[in-house]
Amino acid sequence: xxxxxxxxxxxxxxxxxxxxxxxxxxxxxxxxxxxxxxxxxxxxxxxxxxxxxxxxxxxxxxxxxxxxxxxxxxxxxxxxxxxxxxxxxxxxxxxxxxxxxxxxxxxxxxxxxxxxxxxxxxxxxxxxxxxxxxxxxxxxxxxxxxxxxxxxxxxxxxxxxxxxxxxxxxxxxxxxxxxxxxxxxxxxxxxxxxxxxxxxxxxxxxxxxxxxxxxxxxxxxxxxxxxxxxxxxxxxxxxxxxxxxxxxxxxxxxxxxxxxxxxxxxxxxxxxxxxxxxxxxxxxxxxxxxxxxxxxxxxxxxxxxxxxxxxxxxxxxxxxxxxxxxxxxxx
Numbered sequence: 001x002x003x004x005x006x007x008x009x010x011x012x013x014x015x016x017x018x019x020x021x022x023x024x025x026x027x028x029x030x031x032x033x034x035x036x037x038x039x040x041x042x043x044x045x046x047x048x049x050x051x052x053x054x055x056x057x058x059x060x061x062x063x064x065x066x067x068x069x070x071x072x073x074x075x076x077x078x079x080x081x082x083x084x085x086x087x088x089x090x091x092x093x094x095x096x097x098x099x100x101x102x103x104x105x106x107x108x109x110x111x112x113x114x115x116x117x118x119x120x121x122x123x124x125x126x127x128x129x130x131x132x133x134x135x136x137x138x139x140x141x142x143x144x145x146x147x148x149x150x151x152x153x154x155x156x157x158x159x160x161x162x163x164x165x166x167x168x169x170x171x172x173x174x175x176x177x178x179x180x181x182x183x184x185x186x187x188x189x190x191x192x193x194x195x196x197x198x199x200x201x202x203x204x205x206x207x208x209x210x211x212x213x214x215x216x217x218x219x220x221x222x223x224x225x226x227x228x229x230x231x232x233x234x235x236x237x238x239x240x241x242x243x244x245x246x247x248x249x250x251x252x253x254x255x256x257x258x259x260x261x262x263x264x265x266x267x268x269x270x271x272x273x274x275x276x277x278x279x280x281x282x283x284x285x286x287x288x289x290x291x292x293x294x295x296x297x298x299x300x301x302x303x304x305x306x307x308x309x310x311x312x313x314x315x316x317x318x319x320x321x322x323x324x325x326x327x328x329x330x331x
Contacts, residue, residue, distance in 0.1 A: 027208065028199075028206040028207060028208045029136060029139065029151075029207055029208045029209055030080065030081060030082065030136065030139065030151040030206075030207050031080050031081040031204045031205065031206055031207070032079070032080045032134070032151075032152070032204075032205050032207065032291075033077075033078060033079050033080055033204060033205070034204075034205060034302065035077055035078075035079065036077075036079040036080060036152075037205065037288065037291065037292060037295070038302075040132055040288045040292070041292055041296070041300075043234060043235075044233050044234025044235040044236075045131055045132070045233055045234065045235035045236055045238075045256055045258065046129055046130065046131065046158060046234070046235030046236065046258060046259065047129070047132055047235075048127050048128070048129045049075060049079075049085065049127070049128050049129075049132075049154060050075065050076035050077075050125070050126075050127055051073035051074060051075050051076065051085060051087070051125075051126060051127075051128055052073060052074045052076070052124070052125050052126075053071055053073055053087075053121050053122050053123060053124055053125075053126055053162070054071075054072045054073055054074055054084075054122075054123075054145070055071065055072045055122075055145040055146045056069055056070065056071045056072075056114070056117055056118075056122055056146050057069055057070045057071075057144065057146040057147070058114070058146075059109050059110055059114065060092050060093045060108060060109040060110075060113050060114070061093060061109075062093060062109070063093055063094065063105075063176060063178050063179060064178065064180060065180065066088075066179075066180060066216070066217070067090070067091045067092065067093040067094060067176065067179065068088045068089060068090060068091070068092060068093075069088070069089060069092055069113060069114075069117065070086055070087070070088055070146050070147050071086065071087040071088075071117070071121070071122070071146060072084050072086055072145060072146050072147065072148050072150075073085050073086070073087055073126075073128070076125075079152060080151060080152050081204075082139065082148070082149045082150050082151055082152075084148045084149070084150045084152075085150065085152045085153060085154060086138070086146075086147060086148070086150050086152075086153045086154075086155070087128050087130070087153070087154045087155070087157045087160070088153060088154070088155040088156060088157055089156065089157045089160070089167075089169045089172070090156040090157075090169060090172050090173050090320065091169075091172040091173065091174065091176060092108065092113050092169070092172065093105055093108055093109050094108070094172075094176060095108075095171070095172045096108060096112060097112065097113070097116055097167070098167075098168070100112065120162060120165045120167075121160060121162050121165075121167075124162040124163070125162070126160055126161060126162040127160075127161045127162075128154045128157055128159070128160050128161075129154075129157070129158050129159040129160075129161075130154040130155065130156055130157035130158045130159070131154065131155060131156055131158075131235075131256070131258060131285070131318050132152070132153075132154065132288060133152070133153040133154070133155040133283070133285045133318070134151060134152060134153075134285055134286040134288060134291075135151065135153070135214075135284065135285055135286060136151055136209060137214070137215070137216055138150055139151050155283070156169065156173055156258070156318070156320070157169060158170050158173070158258065158260075170258075170259075170260040170261065171260075173258065173261045173263075173320055173321070174261070174262065174320060174321040175280075175281035175282075175320045175321030175322055175323050175324075176321075177324055179217060179281060179320075180216070180217050181217045181218050181219045181281065181323075181327055182214075182215030182216070182217065182218050183327070184245055184246035184247070184327055184328045185246065186213050186214070186215050186218075187215070187218040187219075187220065187245035187246070188245045188246050188249055188251075189212040189213040189214070190212045190213060190214035190215070190218075190284055190315065191212075191220075191243075191245060191251050191253055191284075191315060192212065192249070192251055193211040193212030193213075194209065194210075194211050194212040194214055194314065194315055195209060195210050195211045195212075195310070195311075195314065196208075196209050196286055196291075196310075196311040196314035197209075197308040197309060197310055197311065198291060198294055198295060198305070198308070198309050198311055199305050199306060199307060199308045199309060200295070200303075200304035200305055200306065201306065205291075205295065208308070209286075214284055215284070216283055216284070217281065217282065217283050217320075218245060218281075218282070218283070218284065218317070219245075219279055219280065219281050219323045219326065219327045220243040220244065220245045220253065220279070220280055220282075220317060221243060221244045221245075221247065221277070221278070221279050221280075221326060222241050222242075222243055222255070222277065222278050222279075222280055223242055223243065223244060223250065223277055224241070224242035224250075225239060225241045225242070225270065227270060227271045227272065229241070230267060230268075230270055230271045232268065233256075235258060235259050236256060236257045236258040236259045236261075236264045236267075237256070237257050237264055237267040237268050238254060238255065238256050238257075238289075238316075239254070239255050239267060239270075240252060240253075240254055241253055241254075241255050243255075243280075243317075246328055247326060247328040247329075247330065252313070253315065253316070253317050254287055254289075254290075254313065254315070254316040254317065255267075255280065255282070255316065255317045255318075255319055256316055256317070256318050256319065257319045258318075258319075261321070262321060262322075263280070263319045263320070263321050263322070266278075266322075267319075278322055279322060279323040279324070279325065279326050280317070280319050280321075280322060280323065281319075281320050281321055281322070281323040282317050282318050282319040282320050283317070283318050283320070284315055284316075284317060284318075285315070285316050285317075285318055286311075286314055286315065286316070287313070287314060287315060287316035289316075290311050290312060290313055290314050290316070291311055291314075293312070294309050294310075294311045294312070295309075
């Protein structure tokens with residue numbers, strides 16, 4: 001690549017983040033290859049990605065963190081820059097491996113899952129199936145080998161297959177009481193202000209973002225959902241919903257639910273009509289369908305815009321499950 005890294009300070013989520021200096025002096029934040037975007041266009045919201053499993057967090061995270069184990073991987077093909085993809089199976093601090101006896105959360109976090117991953121997964125070439133999250137939450141400042149600088153994730157990871165060994169996490173995906181969520185004001189800022197632009201330069205799709213404060217998990221209230229806005233997609237369902245992230249404001253947000261989960265059953269059946277007032281717990285992502293609409297023609301032809309193009313409605317919300325209560329005071 002004919003560009004060099006430079007580090008500038010900018011106010012995004014209250015932290016500095018890296019920029020990349022392109023040949024013409026413009027700055028961008030990350031890169032996604034046309035190969036990966038093409039795969040996502042074909043395979044939908046649960047693609048299977050070939051990776052080498054490099055490193056894992058020492059322990060499974062607590063429920064108050066995210067209840068996950070994070071695994072740094074190197075994809076078989078160059079899919080973007082930063083190049084690493086982080087794999088994050090959901091809720092493993094609460095659910096034991098299949099066919100395992102019930103045990104304590106401490107044992108799950110410190111012994112059961114770490115030993116299982118070390119025996120069957122780590123250091124191996126595997127295929128990971130899950131949601132192709134695109135977000136800059138950990139784009140810089142990494143110190144943990146299991147959490148390198150990255151923008152691309154398989155999160156939540158729904159299945160991992162390493163040779164003949166396979167783990168399925170579909171039944172784990174739910175909203176657990178006590179899961180973390182950003183403050184309502186932060187969620188509103190993210191939904192309403194985060195912007196994304198894309199261009200094609202140096203034989204790659206380059207992206208830059210700005211605006212708003214964002215975090216990882218959030219809770220939103222779905223208050224208006226037209227059954228006509230619900231669509232089946234490969235790997236689950238999508239919908240354009242009117243949501244509130246603070247109990248006061250109302251905005252439009254794309255939501256995704258994943259095949260085999262309770263949330264997907266609800267959204268799929270909603271095409272027949274129903275009550276839409278639910279509190280949904282999930283996480284923010286840049287919507288690769290919105291990216292595809294920006295860089296492809298309606299008949300599926302790829303374009304290579306040299307000037308920055310605005311990605312309209314860039315954010316989406318991946319639903320883990322229904323939250324018990326709102327994170328704001330109800331009247």
